Amino acid sequence: MDYQFDFHFLTGKADMLLEGLWVTLQLTLYANAMGVVLGFVLCLMAMSKFRMLRWPCQLFIEFFRCTPVLLQIVWFFYCIPILFQVYIDPITMGVLALGLNLTAFNAEAYRAGIQSVPKAHFDACVALGLKSWQQTLYVVLPQSLRTAMPVLLTNGISLMQQSALVAIVAVSDLMYMGKSIAVDAYRPLETYSLIALIYFLMALPISHLVNVFERRQDAAMQR
Amino acid sequence: MNTAEVVVNMPPANAMEAGQFIQLDNVFKAYNNELVVMDGMNLDMRADDRLVIIGPSGSGKSSLLRVLMGLEGIQGGDINFHGQPYIKSENNDSKVVSDELHSRVGMVFQHYTLFPHLTVMGNLILAPMKVHGKDKQSCIAKGRELLARLGLEDKVDYYPSQLSGGQKQRVAIARALMLEPELMLFDEVTSALDPEMVTEVQNVMMQLAEQKMAMIIVTHDMHFAREIATRVVFCAGGKIVEQGTPDEVFGNPKEARTREFLDKVLHLN
Amino acid sequence: MEIDFSIIWPYMPVLMQGLWVTVAITLGCAIAGSLLGFVVSLGRMVNNVLVSGALKLYVEFFRGTPLLIQLFWIFFCFPVVLGISIPPYVSVIISLTLYMGAITSETFRGSLKSIEQEQHDACTALGLKHSTKVIYIIFPQALLRAIPPLLSNIVSLFKESALISSVGIADLMFIGQNISNSTAHPVEFLTTVAIIYFVVAFPLTRLVGYVESRMLTRYAI
Ligand SMILES: Nc1ncnc2c1ncn2[C@@H]1O[C@H](COP(=O)(O)OP(=O)(O)OP(=O)(O)O)[C@@H](O)[C@H]1O
């Protein structure tokens, strides 16, 4: 290999990269906020007694889980403006697409969490005369959150990685900036390596947190 | 405690001499260098002995069996088998010195530990084929014969998940017997079973007893202990506190700790 | 603007061609990646720090960075580093295989580690040699346990493979997007493409559940 590495030119692009990084962080944070909250609501609706509520919600979940995220993003960017005759700024649109995708995956995580709550606890709630919303808020939510937490975090990290896909529809996130720099400077090797490293380092603390959670849960199980 | 004390039950004239079967000499074992479970333990077992080990929970009964099976190391002392070195403590840990002697010992566990991906027959023939290099046909024939003796002839092609607890445990016994061991170790083999299945497993063990199989049995079932044992050993605090014939230990325990323990468990029953 | 789904029919054969490319690349990379993943999972148990460390870095990196960058990196940088030109489809096959290898190695590692200590004890009690234990007891059980998560990994790969459209491979996503651009009917075509992906992926996710429950009743593992 006789390639001459040159990382030096990247220092001049720092502000572009930071700008992109900020967009990526916004996408990740907002979509996660949406996914964590709406995911739980969707999960409850998908487990509802009423078929007319349950079925559409289940379809929503399965559809988002069984199609490519890239397609979902492209669909939102091209079809929403046509279908609803609205203009939405790209970052909001990105948050919407990524957030709804995460909502579907998180709903599944919550469902697994709720199903891990022992049947006896539901009986106990009835015996204690707790109202249905009290049962959900004080008994089901805390326990299922505990089981679901590692999965929610993992989903959150993969969402950050998936957020790179908005670059394909020209949202100026970290990936998009990297792509433009790589093309402008004819230096894909250095640029993409740096971008990959940034994504990797951002995910690192959170995946570490997941490990800690899982280990603690294993320990709790043994008790 | 020295070896001479240990042999309480005088053997009949034709039995093997002391020190010729399993012999533990001053065995020391601790988990993580701090939890002592065998504290200079001496034990002498003859080929016609059926030892039942009793003692409080956590007194190291399972540990003793696991050491004899080579599943756990010891940090001090030696174990002989047939007068030859079987397990030696070296460099603060131990190893099974003789694979040949190891293959003369079989063990049955509390939780069956059958191989879930193999059928009953698959479980039985794996070790004789792979360890002793026997041919498949003779192993299968032998397996069938054994299963028939244990009342399991119609379960040959079942997977373990399709069997009841009692059936699983009998298959586990058959699997160990396939290797024709001289000594069988049973660690609370009925305590995971529903009450109605306990008898079918205990009957198989009584069958083996009638055939003079040497056994070491850990159980909390004092009634069964009394029935099957030639010698009862009470362990506590890493030491053998008392041993003797079932009548001696159950009928007239000498040590206060034995009495206390028996009072507790017999009251529960 | 009128929404009219009947315009998609003439394009169905082309879309099916795209689906074929997607399925072929998914299957090829799933098989190659799973083999790689199995070897990697074993390599990570080796007592050599250098080997297990390097493999860990590989796995963490491919799991911790966006697949899109991996695709771009291998597409644009491999040729530069190696000084040879690589055809696009070879490049994406390398990417997806390396990605799948990293993902499945974790699946196999999990299933190998999930074999209980009791099974190892039973092998020792029967006097089985280490190699016999691994080949006849550990591997079969670990592989059986790995089947459902492995199927899930393959479904994920099927979806993720849509990214190869971004480097110009004519898969289902690429063709769908091209037609939607050239006909200016994104709603009809993108929705159709989504339904095609769904129709393939959804039954597979159900299959995972079915296989899992079969395993449970048959082997209790
Ligand atoms: N692998 C291990 N590591 C650390 N400590 C252990 C291990 N195995 C057993 N112990 C501890 O050693 C002590 C003796 O355990 P052992 O299982 O031999 O007792 P036991 O007499 O069989 O008890 P039980 O009647 O409950 O089966 C216990 O305090 C146990 O917690």
Ligand SMILES: [Mg+2]
């Ligand atoms: Mg025990």
